Amino acid sequence: xxxxxxxxxxxxxxxxxxxxxxxxxxxxxxxxxxxxxxxxxxxxxxxxxxxxxxxxxxxxxxxxxxxxxxxxxxxxxxxxxxxxxxxxxxxxxxxxxxxxxxxxxxxxxxxxxxxxxxxxxxxxxxxxxxxxxxxxxxxxxxxxxxxxxxxxxxxxxxxxxxxxxxxxxxxxxxxxxxxxxxxxxxxxxxxxxxxxxxxxxxxxxxxxxxxxxxxxxxxxxxxxxxxxxxxxxxxxxxxxxxxxxxxxxxxxxxxxxxxxxxxxxxxxxxxxxxxxxxxxxxxxxxxxxxxxxxxxxxxxxxxxxxxxxxxxxxxxxx
Numbered sequence: 325x326x327x328x329x330x331x332x333x334x335x336x337x338x339x340x341x342x343x344x345x346x347x348x349x350x351x352x353x354x355x356x357x358x359x360x361x362x363x364x365x366x367x368x369x370x371x372x373x374x375x376x377x378x379x380x381x382x383x384x385x386x387x388x389x390x391x392x393x394x395x396x397x398x399x400x401x402x403x404x405x406x407x408x409x410x411x412x413x414x415x416x417x418x419x420x421x422x423x424x425x426x427x428x429x430x431x432x433x434x435x436x437x438x439x440x441x442x443x444x445x446x447x448x449x450x451x452x453x454x455x456x457x458x459x460x461x462x463x464x465x466x467x468x469x470x471x472x473x474x475x476x477x478x479x480x481x482x483x484x485x486x487x488x489x490x491x492x493x494x495x496x497x498x499x500x501x502x503x504x505x506x507x508x509x510x511x512x513x514x515x516x517x518x519x520x521x522x523x524x525x526x527x528x529x530x531x532x533x534x535x536x537x538x539x540x541x542x543x544x545x546x547x548x549x550x551x552x553x554x555x556x557x558x559x560x561x562x563x564x565x566x567x568x569x570x571x572x573x574x575x576x577x578x579x580x581x582x583x584x585x586x587x588x589x590x591x592x593x594x595x596x597x598x599x600x601x602x603x604x605x606x607x608x609x610x611x612x613x614x615x616x617x618x619x620x621x622x623x624x625x626x627x628x629x630x631x632x633x634x635x636x637x638x639x640x641x642x
Contacts, residue, residue, distance in 0.1 A: 344406050344583050348381040349373075351411045351573075354395025356388045359506065360526055364440055364571040365411040367604075371594040376586065384411075391480055391641070392416035393426045400433040404578035406587060410434065413571050414482060418626040422634045423480045423641040431627060434574040436619040437588050440595055441609040442570040444544035445486050445522040446554070448537040450513055453520075458541045458560035461520070465496035472498045475518040477506040479641055482569040485630060486522035486543055488637045490557070493565045513537065524569050525550065525608035543567040550608050570612070572619065588616065 349372070351365045365384045373380040387395035396416040402408035421430045447458065455461050465472050476484035479502045491497050501518050503509045506527050512518045514536055522543065529550060531537040539554045545566050547556060557565045573591055575584070592613050594600060601611060614622065633639070 344580075344586070345376065345378075345380050347407055348383055349406070350408050351382060351384045352395050352399050352408060353384055353386045353411050354388060354392035354416055355386065355413070356505070357386050360443070360524060360569070361411060361413045361571050362386065363607075367600060368411065368440075368573070368591065368594055371597060371600065372590050375590040375593045391420045391423065391478070393420050393428075396420075396430075397427050399574070400428040400576055402576045404435065404576040404580075406575065406579060406583035408576060409437075409587065410574045411440075411571065412574070413569060414626060415480065417572065417574075417623055419480050419482075419485065419630050419634070421627075422631045423639070431624065433577050435577050435579040435584060436616050436623060437573045437575060437584065438591055438616065439570050439572040439612045439614050439619050439622060440591065441604060442568040442612055443525050443607075443609045444542050444548065445483055445567055445569060446525050446528050446532070446542050446551070447490075447520065447522050447540045447557075448513065448528050448532065449520045449540060450516050451536050451538055452516060453538060455520075455540070456538065458555070458557065458562065461540065462494050462496060462561075465491075465494070465498055470497045470499060472520065473501050473518045474498045475501045475503060475509045475512060475521040477509055478502050478504060480634075480639065482567060483509075483522045483524070485633060485639070486565070486567045488639060489565045489567065489633060490522070490562065492633070492637065493562050522567075529608055548608060550606075584616070 351369055353362050353365045355361050369382040369384050372382045387398055392412055392415045399408055399410040417430055420426055449455055455464060474487040484500060509521055513521055528537060532539050539551055541557045541560045542548055542551060542554050543557055543566055595611055595613055604611060
């Protein structure tokens with residue numbers, strides 16, 4: 325009897341996985357429309373149904389708030405059947421849990437699927453800025469500690485933490501000016517209301533190309549083909565300050581193995597599509613598409629790295 329029951333359970337599991345998806349798939353984005361994470365989710369929603377076949381419907385649901393943790397909480401509480409997926413940047417996965425109490429365990433409550441893309445930040449100043457290199461920024465800060473302003477899209481954002489890492493590694497200090505999103509940062513940079521920012525490359529590129537922002541350094545290990553004349557921080561003498569912002573896909577813990585494989589395969593084929601990949605590269609993204617196991621190891625490393633920085637710098641959520 326026990327063998328029969330096990331066989332029936334296995335058959336039902338296979339049937340359920342085979343039938344998936346049997347209703348719309350929702351991609352939960354924990355930020356407002358228009359940002360990098362929303363772009364990745366909408367790119368996926370436009371192609372994933374086609375890659376899965378069978379007329380699958382894929383929709384994006386923006387649930388912003390609390391540094392991305394409202395959307396994250398919604399996802400971990402959802403049924404792990406593959407119909408609710410989480411498309412997010414690194415914040416809810418590796419940063420927010422160190423800044424305030426969250427109602428989920430970032431390392432245990434998700435079935436990690438893949439890091440889709442990553443992109444470096446770029447240290448930019450307004451075109452009218454007298455500082456034309458990282459060396460000049462460091463020299464100015466050492467002569468004027470705590471005076472040069474560094475804008476960010478919010479407390480605990482990758483641009484904020486990059487600035488903190490920069491100050492730590494150079495023995496300098498500046499003034500962190502947090503905003504509610506990247507749009508206001510750009511407006512005040514262009515208006516010379518703030519002096520600098522470690523912006524995501526895809527956000528900064530249009531204004532760099534237009535000559536309105538000057539790029540001083542990039543936070544990747546190698547120079548970007550989009551900005552071949554801009555040195556890395558390492559080349560500029562700043563060690564151990566490489567930072568990549570990234571977007572990934574996860575699901576509530578307990579996703580059936582067959583469904584997880586189909587989700588991963590659909591994501592990989594979507595972002596390897598010749599109509600998709602070049603557009604992402606042009607925006608400064610690097611396509612990653614790692615395995616769930618590689619994502620788990622990467623998350624653990626990032627979690628520990630940002631925990632150490634946030635603790636040592638005494639960074640607060642507000």
